[in-house]
Each structure stands twice: as C-alpha cells, then as structure tokens.
Amino acid sequence: MDMAEVTGFADLETQPLAALAPRERILKTASDLFYRFSVHSVGIDRIIAESGVAKMTFYKHFPSKADLVATYLRHKSALWFQMLETATEDPGLSPSERILAIFDALDGPFRSPAFRGCPFVKGMAEFGPDADVPDVQATITAYFKGLHDLVAALVEPLGLNRPERTVMQILSLIQGAIVMAQSTRDPLVAEANRDAARLLIENAAASAGA
Numbered sequence: 580m581d582m583a584e585v586t587g588f589a590d591l592e593t594q595p596l597a598a599l600a601p602r603e604r605i606l607k608t609a610s611d612l613f614y615r616f617s618v619h620s621v622g623i624d625r626i627i628a629e630s631g632v633a634k635m636t637f638y639k640h641f642p643s644k645a646d647l648v649a650t651y652l653r654h655k656s657a658l659w660f661q662m663l664e665t666a667t668e669d670p671g672l673s674p675s676e677r678i679l680a681i682f683d684a685l686d687g688p689f690r691s692p693a694f695r696g697c698p699f700v701k702g703m704a705e706f707g708p709d710a711d712v713p714d715v716q717a718t719i720t721a722y723f724k725g726l727h728d729l730v731a732a733l734v735e736p737l738g739l740n741r742p743e744r745t746v747m748q749i750l751s752l753i754q755g756a757i758v759m760a761q762s763t764r765d766p767l768v769a770e771a772n773r774d775a776a777r778l779l780i781e782n783a784a785a786s787a788g789a
Contacts, residue, residue, distance in 0.1 A: 591654065596630070602640040604630040610651050614695050618648055618705050648706075649714040655698045656722045660729070662688075667733060674736040675780045678749060681730075682773035685756060689766040696761035697754070699723065726750065737780065740787045745779065752776050 591599070591607045599607060608630035612621040623644055627637050641647040666684035667677045688694050699722045706715050730753075731746045739745055756772040759765070 592658065601630075601632045601636050605632055605637055605640060605647070606650060606654060609647055610654055613648070613651050614655070614698055615693075617701065618651075623647075645712045645715055648702075648712070649718045652698060652702060652715065652718040652722070656718070656725070659722075660725060663729060667729075674733070675777070675784075678730070678733045678780060679773055679777055681733075681749075681753060682756065682769050682776060685753075685760070685769040686766060689756075689760040689769050694760065697757045700754070700758070726753070737784060738787055739783045741783070745783050748779055749776055752779075 609626050662684050666680040699719050702719045706712050730749050734742050734746050752772045756768045759768045
C-alpha cells in the first residue's frame with residue numbers, strides 16, 4: 580500500500596462527507612456502518628442512500644460488495660499501522676519502550692465512544708475459510724501478518740533466546756486488550772496489558788542474559 584493511498588484514507592477521517600468525491604463518500608459511509616454494525620447486516624442500498632450517490636455511481640467504483648469490504652479493511656489497516664508506526668518510531672525510546680508504546684497508542688481508541696473492537700477479528704468471524712471472498716480474506720490475512728511482522732521487528736533488537744515466543748505473547752496481549760476493551764468498555768485494559776508486556780519483556784531479557 581503506497582503513502583498516497585494511506586493519505587487518502589486518512590482524509591476520510593477528517594473531511595466531512597459532503598466535501599468528498601463520490602468514491603470516498605461511499606467508502607466513508609461504508610466504513611462507519613460496517614464498523615458500527617457489521618458487514619453482513621449493512622446492505623448496499625443503505626450505503627447508497629446514506630452516501631448520497633446514484634446506484635450506477637456505486638457500481639462504477641465498487642463492482643461488488645466484496646470489493647467495497649476489501650477496500651474498507653485496507654482503510655482500517657492503513658490507519659491502524661499509521662498509528663502504531665507513529666507511536667513506535669519515536670527515536671527517544673529504547674527497544675523495550677517501543678514495544679510498550681503499542682499499548683500507549685491503544686489508550687486513545689479505547690477511550691473513544693466510537694470504539695467497536697477489531698474489524699479484522701470481526702472480519703474473520705464473518706468471512707471464514709468457506710466464504711468465497713478471496714480478496715477480503717487476503718486483506719484480513721495481510722493485516723495479521725503485518726501486525727506480527729511489526730512486533731517481530733520491535734522484538735529483534737532485544738536479542739532474546741526465543742524471540743518468536745515473545746512475539747506471540749505480545750500479540751496475544753495486544754489482541755486480548757482490544758477484545759477486553761470492547762467487552763468491558765474499560766480503557767484501563769491498555770495500561771494493564773502494558774504492565775504485563777513490560778514484565779514479560781523483562782523476564783525474557785533476564786533469561787537471555789543468564
């Protein structure tokens with residue numbers, strides 16, 4: 580995904596619907612509805628009505644609902660990774676602090692009334708292995724691989740004996756925090772899992788130095 584596309588996705592979050600071109604109006608409307616409710620519960624007719632475009636215009640930009648869903652997920656992925664990269668690339672942070680910065684970054688979304696959890700976890704539930712939507716499934720797979728690779732790159736400088744084990748533990752804390760924040764509406768989940776991640780990293784580093 581190139582930076583022009585990421586910038587375009589970011590514009591969807593800041594620009595009012597009326598200021599956007601038809602394609603972006605469709606995507607902004609769908610993104611809001613899919614995330615608030617679910618992909619399967621929101622029909623194309625509702626997206627067309629709320630975005631204010633003609634049906635012909637909709638299908639010009641998105642030949643099928645699956646095309647729109649895949650683009651919506653790429654939109655969510657771009658914004659998510661942009662947030663994480665901004666948080667973890669601070670040059671003043673130590674290697675372990677870069678990992679913990681992920682949990683600091685989660686604090687803001689968790690406190691938002693609009694927070695509805697992870698669209699990719701929900702996507703897996705709606706588009707399992709038997710669903711005939713390869714582009715959607717590939718986008719979901721790419722998101723989880725991207726998250727794994729991001730955490731792995733942050734863990735590598737620690738020089739641990741079993742880095743992949745630590746990567747999987749950190750990923751479990753990240754996803755667990757997201758699910759818990761959605762179910763409990765308690766933003767302190769991010770802080771709690773940050774503390775757990777800090778202890779995990781300290782123990783792994785101590786084992787490596789033993």
